[in-house]
Amino acid sequence: MAQSKNDSITFDSIAHNLPEILVKGERPIAVVHGSAITYDLNRMIEKKGVTNIYDAIKELPGVTEAGENFMLANRNVTISLNGKVLSLTSEQMTQFLKSLPASRIDKADVMYSAPAKAHVREALINIRLRKETSNGAPLEGEGVVAYNQQHNAKFGERASILYNKGKFSLDAMFLHSHGKEYQVTEQETHHKLDDGNVYDINNEEKRSVKMFGHDYHVGAEYDFADRLSKI
Numbered sequence: 352m353a354q355s356k357n358d359s360i361t362f363d364s365i366a367h368n369l370p371e372i373l374v375k376g377e378r379p380i381a382v383v384h385g386s387a388i389t390y391d392l393n394r395m396i397e398k399k400g401v402t403n404i405y406d407a408i409k410e411l412p413g414v415t416e417a418g419e420n421f422m423l424a425n426r427n428v429t430i431s432l433n434g435k436v437l438s439l440t441s442e443q444m445t446q447f448l449k450s451l452p453a454s455r456i457d458k459a460d461v462m463y464s465a466p467a468k469a470h471v472r473e474a475l476i477n478i479r480l481r482k483e484t485s486n487g488a489p490l491e492g493e494g495v496v497a498y499n500q501q502h503n504a505k506f507g508e509r510a511s512i513l514y515n516k517g518k519f520s521l522d523a524m525f526l527h528s529h530g531k532e533y534q535v536t537e538q539e540t541h542h543k544l545d546d547g548n549v550y551d552i553n554n555e556e557k558r559s560v561k562m563f564g565h566d567y568h569v570g571a572e573y574d575f576a577d578r579l580s581k582i
Contacts, residue, residue, distance in 0.1 A: 378391065378394075379391075380394065380395060384460075386462055386463075386464060386466070387460045387461065387462045387477075388460070388461045388462075389458055389459070389460050389461075390411060390412075390458060390459045390460075390461065391458055392407055392410070392411065392456050392457075392458055392459040392478075393456050393457060393458070395407075395410055395411075396410050396453060396456075401453045402452065402453055402495060402497070403448065403449045403450065403451060403452060403453055404448045404449075404451040404452075404453055404455070404456060404478060405445060405448035405449040405451075406449075406453070407453045407456055408421060408430070408448070408459070408476060408478070409421075411459060411461060411476070413461075414428070414461075414476070419441065419442070419445040420441055420445075421476070423461070423463060423474040423476070424463060424474070426463070426473055426474045427473040427474065428473060428474045428475070428476055429465065429469075429471045429473055429474070429475050429476070430444060430448065430475075430476050430477075430478065431469070431475060431476070431477045431478070432477075432478050432480060433477075433478075433479060433480055434477055436469065436470070436471060446566060447566070447568070450509065450524060450526040450566045450568065451480075451511075451524065451568070452493055452495065452509065452511050452524070454493060455480045455481055455511070455513070455522070456478060456479070456480065456481070457479040457480060457481045458479045459476060459477065459478055459479065460475075460476070460477040460479070461474075461475075461476050462474060462475045462476070462477070480522075481513070482515055482520045482572070483515050483520075489514060489515060489516045490512065490513070490514050491512065491513045491514075492510070492511065492512045492513075493509075493510070493511045493512075494508075494509070494510050495507075495508070495509045495510075496508050496509075497509070499530075501533070502533035503530060503531035503532060503533050503559060504530050504531065505528065505529070505530030505531070505532070505562075506528070506529055506530050507526060507527065507528040507529075508526070508527045509524065509525070509526045509527075510524070510525050511523065511524040511525075512524075518573055518574040518575070519571075519572070519573050519574075520571070520572050520573075520574075521569075521570070521571045521572075522568075522569075522570050522571075523567075523568065523569045523570075524566075524567060524568045524569075525565070525566070525567045526564075526565070526566040526567070527563075527564075527565055528562070528563065528564045528566070529562065529563035529564075530561075530562060530563075531559055531560065531561050531562065532559070532560045532562055533557075533558070533559055533560075534557070534558045534559075534560060535555070535556070535557050535558075536555070536556040536557075536558075537553075537554070537555050537556075538552075538553070538554040538555075538556075539551070539552075539553050539554075540552045540553075540554075
């Protein structure tokens with residue numbers, strides 16, 4: 352059947368005015384790999400104002416804070432970085448994680464039971480650090496100034512750099528913290544003398560302590576096999 356000129360023009364008009372087809376996709380926040388749950392921790396904290404890795408770990412599901420230690424399902428937690436468990440005391444590890452910028456995080460592997468080769472008998476959280484810069488340039492730097500006002504003021508200045516070219520990567524960080532800490536200690540004691548008399552003694556001590564510290568970290572890596580190590 353022959354088509355009229357008007358029919359052809361009408362068909363072309365309809366075809367050109369069809370709405371565009373949009374395909375939307377979203378990456379999952381968590382993926383299960385064997386006994387590990389891998390969280391896209393970088394996406395989880397991007398709108399929460401988290402500035403360091405210690406505070407970022409607190410955003411993981413099931414993680415609670417006991418003092419300055421982490422708990423996962425009422426189990427003690429060991430923290431590793433890029434699959435490596437560091438030989439640091441609990442206090443040193445806490446300070447180290449607080450000094451590392453959250454911008455270095457890639458993903459987090461959460462294991463309620465650590466694999467045997469990790470030589471850890473408790474739960475394990477492995478933080479994967481970025482080895483590449485975010486913009487593809489060989490060098491990336493970051494500077495942060497922090498202020499904490501509770502009873503007294505505390506300050507911190509942190510600078511970090513990340514260099515990556517080919518198989519070689521280098522990261523360095525320096526943190527200077529200073530200010531004053533306000534401490535209150537209260538004691539209540541009962542003293543019984545030989546004559547049978549009991550005396551209640553209450554003692555309250557207040558201290559203002561000047562503090563300062565320097566923390567630094569330097570790490571270099573050359574990937575001979577050109578592949579990432581995994582736990």
